[in-house]
Amino acid sequence: MKRIGVFTSGGDAPGMNACIRAVVRTALHYKMEVFGINRGYSGMIRGDMYQMTSRDVSNIMQLGGTILQSARSETFRTPSGRRRAYNQLKKAGIEGLVAIGGDGTFKGASLLGQEFGVPIVGVPGTIDNDLFGSDFTLGYDTAVNTAMTCIDNIKDTANSHNRLFFVEVMGRDAGFIALRSGIASGAEAVLIPEAKTNIDDLIKILARNYKSKKSSSIVVVAEGERTGGAFEIADMVKQKVPHYDMRVTVLGHLQRGGRPSCFDRVLASRLGMEAVKALRDGKKDVMVGQIHTRIEYTPFEKACKHNQTISPVMLDMVRILS
Ligand code: F6P
Numbered sequence: 001m002k003r004i005g006v007f008t009s010g011g012d013a014p015g016m017n018a019c020i021r022a023v024v025r026t027a028l029h030y031k032m033e034v035f036g037i038n039r040g041y042s043g044m045i046r047g048d049m050y051q052m053t054s055r056d057v058s059n060i061m062q063l064g065g066t067i068l069q070s071a072r073s074e075t076f077r078t079p080s081g082r083r084r085a086y087n088q089l090k091k092a093g094i095e096g097l098v099a100i101g102g103d104g105t106f107k108g109a110s111l112l113g114q115e116f117g118v119p120i121v122g123v124p125g126t127i128d129n130d131l132f133g134s135d136f137t138l139g140y141d142t143a144v145n146t147a148m149t150c151i152d153n154i155k156d157t158a159n160s161h162n163r164l165f166f167v168e169v170m171g172r173d174a175g176f177i178a179l180r181s182g183i184a185s186g187a188e189a190v191l192i193p194e195a196k197t198n199i200d201d202l203i204k205i206l207a208r209n210y211k212s213k214k215s216s217s218i219v220v221v222a223e224g225e226r227t228g229g230a231f232e233i234a235d236m237v238k239q240k241v242p243h244y245d246m247r248v249t250v251l252g253h254l255q256r257g258g259r260p261s262c263f264d265r266v267l268a269s270r271l272g273m274e275a276v277k278a279l280r281d282g283k284k285d286v287m288v289g290q291i292h293t294r295i296e297y298t299p300f301e302k303a304c305k306h307n308q309t310i311s312p313v314m315l316d317m318v319r320i321l322s
Contacts, residue, residue, distance in 0.1 A: 001120075001279055003033040005049065005094040007071075008066040009040030009101040009108070012256060012305045013139025015264035016100055017068040021057035022272025024097050028054055030280060035094055039069045040101070041076035041108055049086040061265055064142075064257045070101075076108055079115070086116040095119070096279040098272070100138070102126030103304040106287060110300040119284035120299060123268075127256055129219035130174035131299045132307035133298025134289025138271070140176065143255040147181035150251050151218060155185065158216035164206065164237075164246040168230035169320040170255050171222040173306065177255070179314050188217045188243045191233065193224040194310045199236045205322070206237070206244070270295075 006023045008016045020036070027034040037049040041181045054162070060067055063203060077083035089097075095121040099109045103312045109120040124131045127143035147169045158165045167187075171177045175192020183189035189205050191197045202219070209217050221230040228236070238246065260268070274295050286297040 001032060001095045002112040003035065003093050004096045004276070005035045005089065006016065006068070006098045007037035007039050007040050007044065007100070007106040007124065007283060008068050008070045009099065010070060011102065011126060012064075012066045012070045013127050014064045014142035014256075014260035015135070015138035015268035016125050017060040017063045018260060018265045018268035019100050019123055019125065019138060020066065020068060020274040021060055022269040023276055024052045024057045025054060026273045026276040030276065032276070032280075035092060036068050039071040040105070041073035041081075041085060042071040043110060044085040044088055045073065045075055045081055047091065049088075049092060062259055064259055072104060082112055082115060085112065086118065089118060096284075097121075098123060098279065100125040102128065102137070106131075106300040106304050110285060113285045119279060119282070121278045121283055122303070123271045123275050123285035124287055124289055124303070127177065128171050128174050129176040130171075130306065130308055131287065131289070131303050132305065133287050133291070133296060133303045135291055136263075136267060138225050138264055138268045139256070139260070141267075142258060142261045143170065144177055144180045144184070144260055146255050146258055147177055147251055148184045148255055150254065151181060151185035151187070151220065154249055155216060155218060156171045158218065162215055162245065164217045164219070164244050166219050166221055166224055166230040166234045166246065166248045168221045168248070170251070171224050173224045174308070175222040175224070175310060178220045179310060179318070182220035183314060183317050183321070185218065185220075185320065187220045187318065189219045190315075190318045191219065191225045192222045192310065195315060197225060197227040197233070199227070199233075199240065203237060203240055206241070209322070215222070266310070
């Protein structure tokens with residue numbers, strides 16, 4: 001393989017730049033040319049790409065976001081969109097791709113690979129950590145630390161006013177950010193899509209805390225919680241216990257930006273390097289991940305199927321330690 005392409009797609013995640021840097025420098029090390037494709041599949045369809053040099057990726061390791069930008073492309077979901085993307089790759093002489101993104105990115109990559117035989121290796125890049133085949137995805141560690149710091153700040157004001165706060169964190173279909181940031185900030189309860197929420201049980205926990213003279217309570221709610229977001233849950237609680245002084249904070253995209261943590265930079269560097277090596281070794285239709293300290297390859301289909309499970313131990317930690 002003489003020429004490869006690299007792109008970022010879906011929601012951006014801190015660490016994507018460190019990964020792009022690793023892909024470019026590893027490819028150049030092995031005497032391969034590397035093209036950066038702008039704005040994910042949208043840019044691929046338009047042929048928006050350029051040949052990257054080592055200098056193009058200087059000083060980007062510490063930056064959040066992605067220098068290649070990102071997008072969620074509706075056109076690529078159609079067979080004709082994918083054909084247009086393939087024609088652009090062929091025209092540019094690109095023989096293989098490194099796709100950095102989440103499950104939407106890998107579903108698209110899998111189709112492009114099957115329909116046109118393009119070898120593609122994925123790197124898990126999403127703050128949600130909801131892919132099977134890697135203990136951690138790029139951006140998750142940074143996002144969790146950002147959420148934790150925000151919740152710490154909220155606790156200061158919550159303590160000063162004896163308030164109950166509902167803090168909504170990101171995670172469209174997954175509760176990983178909620179659970180980890182909730183444990184790290186000593187939340188009273190964490191509500192996630194993977195576990196059923198019972199409002200009466202939640203109220204019992206909150207009542208127990210009030211009795212034990214805690215000066216504040218924090219409930220972390222994952223965005224994808226099935227009962228509702230933080231505002232809805234707060235309303236349900238308010239209806240049953242109107243005397244609680246409560247507030248709601250939605251952290252939103254704050255969690256997606258910012259300087260990547262050391263952990264994310266190192267993970268991104270390793271997975272980016274391994275993705276290029278995998279392409280050279282003839283691998284395709286797989287996501288490269290790290291499990292414990294080992295590099296593992298998981299077929300795209302399996303990586304995307306929400307096989308990543310929440311540890312019951314973590315849920316017990318919230319219950320016992322709060
Ligand atoms: O990238 C994952 C994620 O941050 C989810 O947690 C969230 O639901 C979604 O992206 C938000 O997407 P957008 O930025 O397109 O609104």
